Amino acid sequence: MKLSILMKYHMFYLIGVKNTILLAVFSVTFGLIIGIILSLMKISNNKFLNAISTAYIEFFRGTPLLVQVYIIFYGLPIDLPKFTAGILALSLNSGAYVSEIFRSGIQAIDKGQMEAARSLGMSYKMAMRYIIIPQAIKNVLPALGNEFIVVIKESAIVSVIGIHELMYNAQTVRGNTYSPFLPLFFAALIYLFMTSILSKLMSRLERRLRAGDKG
Numbered sequence: 001m002k003l004s005i006l007m008k009y010h011m012f013y014l015i016g017v018k019n020t021i022l023l024a025v026f027s028v029t030f031g032l033i034i035g036i037i038l039s040l041m042k043i044s045n046n047k048f049l050n051a052i053s054t055a056y057i058e059f060f061r062g063t064p065l066l067v068q069v070y071i072i073f074y075g076l077p078i079d080l081p082k083f084t085a086g087i088l089a090l091s092l093n094s095g096a097y098v099s100e101i102f103r104s105g106i107q108a109i110d111k112g113q114m115e116a117a118r119s120l121g122m123s124y125k126m127a128m129r130y131i132i133i134p135q136a137i138k139n140v141l142p143a144l145g146n147e148f149i150v151v152i153k154e155s156a157i158v159s160v161i162g163i164h165e166l167m168y169n170a171q172t173v174r175g176n177t178y179s180p181f182l183p184l185f186f187a188a189l190i191y192l193f194m195t196s197i198l199s200k201l202m203s204r205l206e207r208r209l210r211a212g213d214k215g
């Protein structure tokens with residue numbers, strides 16, 4: 001197959017990339033929020049909150065994302081639009097991973113930091129917000145960047161419910177051109193392009209946050 005034939009289908013790739021980026025941006029944002037809340041629940045002393053977050057994390061890490069996508073799209077009592085269902089599944093799934101990243105980041109902060117903050121009269125909440133979490137964020141940045149990359153790649157799974165993201169559209173191009181390989185290879189290059197931009201951005205952010213550490 002000629003590359004020129006692929007050019008004819010460039011709109012499929014553009015639309016696919018747009019939808020993949022939309023999926024990833026929403027899912028990473030919601031996943032981050034869900035993850036932070038879950039991690040705080042998990043390290044709290046409240047047994048009830050603890051149990052909920054543990055069960056949540058176990059479920060979403062212990063079952064395939066593919067199954068979660070199907071359950072959310074076909075199994076919920078309400079009919080969600082497929083794009084919403086896709087974002088929901090990716091966010092709920094990513095939230096479980098983000099929460100474990102944050103929990104380890106928070107627990108890695110020396111407990112003297114909390115003691116010092118409390119002895120200065122800060123409440124637990126204030127100490128978390130102003131002392132512990134800002135330091136934890138810096139430490140978890142590499143793992144978080146990794147998670148964002150995973151979300152971009154795993155968004156390909158929601159093609160199974162008919163969302164026209166990059167993978168779905170690459171499959172369409174395969175069908176239309178009778179070319180089994182090149183359309184997929186092209187999609188792979190686009191994924192690689194997106195993930196490498198993201199990892200560049202994350203390492204720049206890391207460097208900037210670390211700049212204050214020296215001296």
Ligand code: ARG
Nearest residue numbers: 063064065066093094097150
């Ligand atoms: N393929 C894995 C699954 O099916 C990916 C889970 C997503 N991972 C993540 N870090 N968000 O469960």
